[in-house]
Amino acid sequence: MCETLKIALVQADLVWENPEQNRRNFTKKIDAIHEAVDLVVLPEMFSTGFTMNPKAVFETMQGETVLWMQELTHKKNIAITGSVVIKEECRFYNRLFFVTPNGGLEYYDKKHTFTLVGEDEIYTAGTKKPIIDFKGWKICPLICYDLRFPVWARNTEDYDVLIYVANWPTPRVTAWDTLLKARAIENMCYCIGVNRVGTDGVNSEYNGHSAAYDVLGNELTAFGSGEEQTEIVTLEKRHISAYRNKFKFLQDRDGFILK
Known part of the structure; x- marks a missing residue:
């Protein structure tokens, strides 16, 4: 067990619907991390941008991007997480992968598909919340x-770190800032959000505001607005245990069952 966890948050522009170029770009960004880290966090749909045209860019579980993640984690002895457009059994998924250097691969399918742009009509929603x-x-x-739905993130599993990968547009970035901080405070956990920057293929603009917050909602990062940037944060187990033991807020939460 590691008492600390060092995480690199990679805030980047994405090349629209071009997985090969995005993989090359992220390889350079990860190669430029000279400090030893345990985990690298990339944005949502980091190989394509937030596209509603999955037929043009989908991959499989044995596709190039998953293979790239596996090779890079082994080479760098780090874990990498971020989401990719995946097709499986004739369905499309916005699927987050968590790949570890020992060959481990776990995934999460986005539960709350974004109805405002019709993601729910194109991508199949997930039903499981992995820890x-x-x-x-x-x-x-x-x-x-998922960030807008606190019940789904509710810390009933006693997790330590909550991670959101995103393509969250500039006009609603105040909500992003506010909700990331709120999720950290209400769940008494570290909360990390990695958002993209730049303009995508449908002219949606993104200004990043990636961030990491501690159990008390203190921000641990200082990302520039709209800039490509990588920041590294060190998380400490003793910080979590100290404040959970002192305040015990999680013990006072209301009980209910999701249906």
């Missing part, structure tokens, strides 16, 4: 629009 055990840390990985 990933990595180096003794319990990590809950979610995707973009």
Whole structure:
């Protein structure tokens, strides 16, 4: 078990519907991380941008991007997470992968598909909320629009870290900032959000605001607005245990069952 976890948040522009170029770009960005880290977090649909045209760019579980993640994690001895357009059994998924250097691969299919742009009509929603055990840390990985739904993120599993990967547009970035901080406070966990920058193929603009928050809602990062940037944060188990033992807020939450 590791008492600390070092995470690199990679805020980047994405080349529209061009997985090969995006893989090359992210390889360079990861190669440029000279500090030893445990985990690299990439944005939502990091190989394509947030496209509603999956037929043009979909991959499979044995596709080039998954293979790229596996090769890079092995080469760099790091874990990588981020979401990709996947086709499986004639259905499309906005699927987050969590790939570890020992060959481990877990995934999460986005639960809350974004109805405002019709994601729900194109991509199949997930039904399971995985908790990933990595180096003794319990990590809950979610995707973009999931951030608006606190019940889905509710910390009933005693997880340590909540991660959101996103393509969250500039006009609603205040909600992104506010909700990331709220998820950290209400779940008494570290909360990390990695958003993209730039303009996509349907002229949606993104200004990043990637961030990491501690259990008390203190921001641990200082990302520039609209800039490609990588920041590294170190998470500490003792920070979580100290404040959970002191305040015990999670013990006072209301009980209910999701249907």
